[in-house]
Amino acid sequence: MKRAGPGRRRAIVTALLLAPSTLWFVALLVMPLVVVLVFSLGERAPAGGYQAGFTFANYLNLPARLTAFTNTLTLAPVGTLLCLVFAYPLAYFLAVKVKRAKLMLLVLVILPFWTSFLLRTYAWIILLSGKGIPSWLAVVGIEGVRLINTPTAVLIGIVYGYLPLMVFPIYVSLERLDKRLLEAAADLYADPIATFRRVTLPLSLPGVVTGCLLVFILLMGEYLIPQLLGGGKVFFIGNALVDLFLQSRNWPFGSAVAIALVVIMIVAVGLATRWAKHQGATREVSLL
Amino acid sequence: MNKREFLYHLRRYQQGSISRRQFLGATGLGVASAVLATELGLRPRRAFAGDIGDRVSLCTWPSYHDPANLEVFTQATGATVEMTVFGSNEEMMAKLQAGAAGYDVLVPTNYTIRDYASQNLIQPLDLAQIPNHDPSAHDTRFTGEGAVDGTVYAVPKDWGTTGYVINSSEVTEGPTTWKEFWDLTQTTHSGRVMVHDYQLTTIGNALKYYGYSFNSIDAAELAKAEELLLAVKPHLFGINSDYKPSMLSGDAIMSICWTGDAVQLRRENAAMQYVLGREGGEIWTDFYAIPADAPNVKGAYALIDYLVTPDINAKEVLFHGYPSTDARTNALLPKELLEDPILYPAAEVLAPLEFGATGLITNEARAELFARFKSA
Numbered sequence: 001m002k003r004a005g006p007g008r009r010r011a012i013v014t015a016l017l018l019a020p021s022t023l024w025f026v027a028l029l030v031m032p033l034v035v036v037l038v039f040s041l042g043e044r045a046p047a048g049g050y051q052a053g054f055t056f057a058n059y060l061n062l063p064a065r066l067t068a069f070t071n072t073l074t075l076a077p078v079g080t081l082l083c084l085v086f087a088y089p090l091a092y093f094l095a096v097k098v099k100r101a102k103l104m105l106l107v108l109v110i111l112p113f114w115t116s117f118l119l120r121t122y123a124w125i126i127l128l129s130g131k132g133i134p135s136w137l138a139v140v141g142i143e144g145v146r147l148i149n150t151p152t153a154v155l156i157g158i159v160y161g162y163l164p165l166m167v168f169p170i171y172v173s174l175e176r177l178d179k180r181l182l183e184a185a186a187d188l189y190a191d192p193i194a195t196f197r198r199v200t201l202p203l204s205l206p207g208v209v210t211g212c213l214l215v216f217i218l219l220m221g222e223y224l225i226p227q228l229l230g231g232g233k234v235f236f237i238g239n240a241l242v243d244l245f246l247q248s249r250n251w252p253f254g255s256a257v258a259i260a261l262v263v264i265m266i267v268a269v270g271l272a273t274r275w276a277k278h279q280g281a282t283r284e285v286s287l288l
Numbered sequence: 289m290n291k292r293e294f295l296y297h298l299r300r301y302q303q304g305s306i307s308r309r310q311f312l313g314a315t316g317l318g319v320a321s322a323v324l325a326t327e328l329g330l331r332p333r334r335a336f337a338g339d340i341g342d343r344v345s346l347c348t349w350p351s352y353h354d355p356a357n358l359e360v361f362t363q364a365t366g367a368t369v370e371m372t373v374f375g376s377n378e379e380m381m382a383k384l385q386a387g388a389a390g391y392d393v394l395v396p397t398n399y400t401i402r403d404y405a406s407q408n409l410i411q412p413l414d415l416a417q418i419p420n421h422d423p424s425a426h427d428t429r430f431t432g433e434g435a436v437d438g439t440v441y442a443v444p445k446d447w448g449t450t451g452y453v454i455n456s457s458e459v460t461e462g463p464t465t466w467k468e469f470w471d472l473t474q475t476t477h478s479g480r481v482m483v484h485d486y487q488l489t490t491i492g493n494a495l496k497y498y499g500y501s502f503n504s505i506d507a508a509e510l511a512k513a514e515e516l517l518l519a520v521k522p523h524l525f526g527i528n529s530d531y532k533p534s535m536l537s538g539d540a541i542m543s544i545c546w547t548g549d550a551v552q553l554r555r556e557n558a559a560m561q562y563v564l565g566r567e568g569g570e571i572w573t574d575f576y577a578i579p580a581d582a583p584n585v586k587g588a589y590a591l592i593d594y595l596v597t598p599d600i601n602a603k604e605v606l607f608h609g610y611p612s613t614d615a616r617t618n619a620l621l622p623k624e625l626l627e628d629p630i631l632y633p634a635a636e637v638l639a640p641l642e643f644g645a646t647g648l649i650t651n652e653a654r655a656e657l658f659a660r661f662k663s664a
Contacts, residue, residue, distance in 0.1 A: 047407055047650040049385055068663045130539040146479065148539060149526045231534075232485055232527030232662060240663050246382045247487070247662075248655035 033262075040255035048249025058256035065257055068240040071226075073264070075151060075236070076219035079158035080166075083215050084208065086159055087166035091207075092200075094167070095174035106171075109164050121157055121228045128153045128229065149231030157225040162218065166211040173207025174200070202279075209276040213269060220265055237261050344587035345370045347380060347391040349574075350530050351552060353595075354607035361594050367587050375529035376486040377649055384409045384579055391579050392588040395445060398433040398573045399488075399644030405436040410577045412439045417589040420597040422616065430573040430613045433643075442575035443596060446610040448547035449633060449641060450489045450570035453531075457559040458541040466496040466565035470520060472542065478523040482531045482543035487658035488644055489544055489570060490517070490527075496567040503645035510657055517661045527662060535560070550630050551609025562630045568640035573613060 043053040128147040137145050147153045185195040223238030244254030350373045358369045374380045377400045383389045404410040421443045434442040452469050473481040483490045492502040494513040525540045534540040550562035576592045602620040605612050611631040
């Protein structure tokens with residue numbers, strides 16, 4: 001009997017090793033997505049739910065959720081940007097400036113993950129309600145501030161919740177930064193601003209892109225923060241989906257909205273990746 | 289544990305963010321009431337003889353059961369009650385339609401029962417297994433819809449009305465109608481009013497603005513209601529069926545409200561007043577039912593039988609503030625509760641109220657209208 005060559009055997013081992021993740025991928029991502037696609041072409045059953053059919057009416061009805069799409073497509077990028085603005089200095093501080101107790105500070109950044117996200121967002125309801133921050137502001141003479149159930153409240157929740165996800169990729173890329181490059185820049189008479197702009201920032205770009213994509217993708221599907229801190233008044237696509245499946249029980253239209261969200265995400269992430277590749281043409285850019 | 293910490297856990301428990309078991313564990317109440325139950329000599333009742341499993345899953349509304357009662361049930365039967373709270377009948381039905389939700393007991397509202405039954409989502413009840421339920425003790429005006437074409441699918445829990453609550457220290461206009469409710473929302477009290485995240489009551493009471501039926505599915509009338517709701521939306525503080533925390537914190541000063549929530553709010557703040565719009569609105573009954581695919585049917589019967597027992601039910605009423613449909617329970621309640629105008633409104637404001645109509649829960653026009661309102 002002819003023995004399988006080493007190449008053949010390696011292929012079999014590779015296939016076996018990949019089998020669990022492939023199965024996972026097909027069963028939990030591809031198949032549900034196919035179901036959603038099929039549902040999106042169907043009709044709402046009279047009592048709610050799904051009824052077989054073939055129509056594009058659900059897609060033509062998408063403009064009915066325009067507000068949810070615009071809210072998500074403005075608040076998700078703005079939230080990502082705000083996270084970046086807050087996370088970059090923190091990551092820079094942790095990676096470059098901190099010498100001692102670095103581990104402890106890093107643990108402090110992930111510490112919030114040790115309690116439930118739902119719980120922490122509930123805490124923000126109390127903080128942002130009339131008896132929280134607005135009442136403290138009133139003490140110093142700033143009256144009539146309303147935070148809860150506004151886009152501002154949702155953005156605060158977003159920055160709070162997603163900050164660690166932005167800090168870590170940036171931290172990693174800054175950590176790897178060769179400090180001698182900074183000295184070289186100084187030797188070549190670059191002032192601190194020029195050093196940051198032309199050395200530090202470009203070299204940390206992979207981390208920035210990774211962090212932004214991570215936060216942006218999760219934000220596009222965000223449901224909990226607008227639900228709790230938006231009080232039904234700041235509506236994301238995620239909230240529209242929950243409503244369509246749990247309240248009006250229009251599964252086909254819900255499926256169409258879900259597919260539209262996936263398409264928007266693929267386009268947005270594709271564009272971002274291309275931009276990042278272009279930016280890092282001479283550097284290695286790792287994405288996710 | 290200090291008082292503030294305890295209240296924090298209590299609020300979260302009432303809002304359904306943590307389970308009863310977590311609440312009792314966190315506060316040490318579980319141990320305390322176990323000791324208490326033994327001290328008081330509470331032994332298993334006859335109806336619970338036999339094993340009913342170690343958990344019964346109850347699907348209900350916020351602040352609708354006295355935690356102490358459920359704890360005694362657990363002590364007596366060994367089965368913990370897992371509580372899930374919902375914001376609307378739609379949400380409850382959606383979970384059951386999706387299948388295998390794992391719930392044992394439901395608390396559906398009168399107008400949904402025929403739809404649940406026709407979709408085979410709930411099972412006919414064997415009243416022999418609910419010996420503490422006595423049909424003759426109930427006012428049939430409230431309980432008729434528990435039976436569908438002669439088959440009993442649900443036994444009554446309590447009844448109530450849907451009006452609105454005002455914090456009278458801020459809402460000083462003394463409104464008495466739905467028209468005033470919606471007008472004040474768009475003018476003087478803009479930004480401080482809430483409506484339910486629930487199509488039946490929010491659309492129904494918007495219809496009352498024009499004097500239409502609470503149950504209307506007429507296209508032209510619904511279009512008017514939608515117009516009003518869309519105009520009102522920017523003036524709302526929030527759209528949420530759990531409005532008590534916002535009313536108590538002072539962020540909201542007026543909200544669509546159910547009987548018992550008004551009673552509970554007034555308990556905390558005497559300025560809270562309950563108004564039944566003179567144009568009418570909703571009167572309703574909530575029932576106990578068992579889902580067709582309930583994993584623990586035996587446990588479900590045991591829990592329902594326990595909760596409809598008059599002395600237990602009386603404690604429930606004292607906790608949640610909704611009037612009971614059971615004359616035997618009422619006989620056990622204090623006189624001031626039976627004369628409370630929030631629980632028992634005067635005949636002339638009660639007269640124009642309507643029970644929710646069968647079919648509204650599955651009505652597409654209203655479902656879509658509400659989805660448009662929320663996503664606007």
